[in-house]
Amino acid sequence: MHANWKTWAHVTKLDPDKHLPPGAVEEIVTSGTDALMLSGTLNVTQENLRELLDMVSAYGLPLVVEPASPDCAIFDGEVDHLFVPSVMNTSDARWIIGKHYAWLRNSGSINWDIVVPEAYIVLNPASAVGRVTGADCTLAKEDVAAFVGVADRYFRFPIVYIEYSGTYGDPDIVRAASDAIEHAILYYGGGIRSAEQAAEMGSIADTIVVGNAVYEDGIDVLRATVRAVQ
Numbered sequence: 001m002h003a004n005w006k007t008w009a010h011v012t013k014l015d016p017d018k019h020l021p022p023g024a025v026e027e028i029v030t031s032g033t034d035a036l037m038l039s040g041t042l043n044v045t046q047e048n049l050r051e052l053l054d055m056v057s058a059y060g061l062p063l064v065v066e067p068a069s070p071d072c073a074i075f076d077g078e079v080d081h082l083f084v085p086s087v088m089n090t091s092d093a094r095w096i097i098g099k100h101y102a103w104l105r106n107s108g109s110i111n112w113d114i115v116v117p118e119a120y121i122v123l124n125p126a127s128a129v130g131r132v133t134g135a136d137c138t139l140a141k142e143d144v145a146a147f148v149g150v151a152d153r154y155f156r157f158p159i160v161y162i163e164y165s166g167t168y169g170d171p172d173i174v175r176a177a178s179d180a181i182e183h184a185i186l187y188y189g190g191g192i193r194s195a196e197q198a199a200e201m202g203s204i205a206d207t208i209v210v211g212n213a214v215y216e217d218g219i220d221v222l223r224a225t226v227r228a229v230q
């Protein structure tokens with residue numbers, strides 16, 4: 001399978017539960033972003049996910065579906081990759097292996113060629129993903145480094161994702177994650193709304209993810225975050 005995803009510097013995360021004005025899709029796909037990730041924690045259904053896929057699939061940009069539940073793990077032809085999260089810093093096993101067990105137990109066939117496991121470290125307790133997974137977000141740098149080691153060296157996840165969804169994170173924490181990584185690709189996402197922030201996190205992580213800014217700040221901000229890392 002093609003592993004081009006390892007070279008992406010900038011990913012735009014689109015939420016099937018949110019509305020884009022006419023023309024926005026065209027502007028987003030031509031912004032220079034390397035790929036689109038379709039994802040959200042709350043209110044994502046097969047219906048709104050497929051509707052968004054239909055809106056974005058004609059443009060040739062790589063498409064990733066990142067399901068927050070097994071029913072949204074879809075393998076439609078236009079989907080290039082299925083990035084499947086596990087949360088490292090929760091004590092609720094559902095979000096580490098439970099949903100995954102249910103997925104394999106209940107689904108017919110899984111196209112493993114496109115599945116890429118992600119080790120999430122969730123650090124904003126107020127985010128939907130923080131609340132839903134009950135993640136312990138009170139981590140020191142040393143704790144983050146240890147979770148990164150568990151994910152990268154022990155479980156050998158190909159992606160480690162430092163997730164501050166909704167708020168801009170602590171660069172020292174992301175640096176601690178980067179220092180602790182040997183093989184995995186390091187993703188950073190959360191609160192990026194300017195070229196400066198994109199450049200700062202982009203100089204530490206391999207790949208930055210921009211989500212809310214697309215909906216709340218518009219295309220010029222998205223373009224500025226792309227230019228800052230490419």
Ligand SMILES: CC(C)=CCC/C(C)=C/CC/C(C)=C/CC/C(C)=C/COP(=O)(O)OP(=O)(O)O
Pocket residue numbers: 015039040041042043066067068069070071073084085086087094095096099100101103120127128129130133163165166
């Ligand atoms: C086993 C399968 C196929 C699925 C389960 C996958 C798991 C364990 C998901 C846990 C939650 C998680 C890490 C979801 C990833 C997507 C994500 C973090 C979306 C962003 O969430 P928010 O931005 O907080 O939520 P909203 O945008 O919906 O408010």
Ligand SMILES: O=P(O)(O)OC[C@@H](O)CO
Pocket residue numbers: 013163164165166167188189190191192209210211212213
């Ligand atoms: O929406 P923002 O805060 O940009 O975060 C991006 C992404 O990491 C969310 O899963």
Ligand SMILES: [Mg+2]
Pocket residue numbers: 015040041165211212
């Ligand atoms: Mg979100």
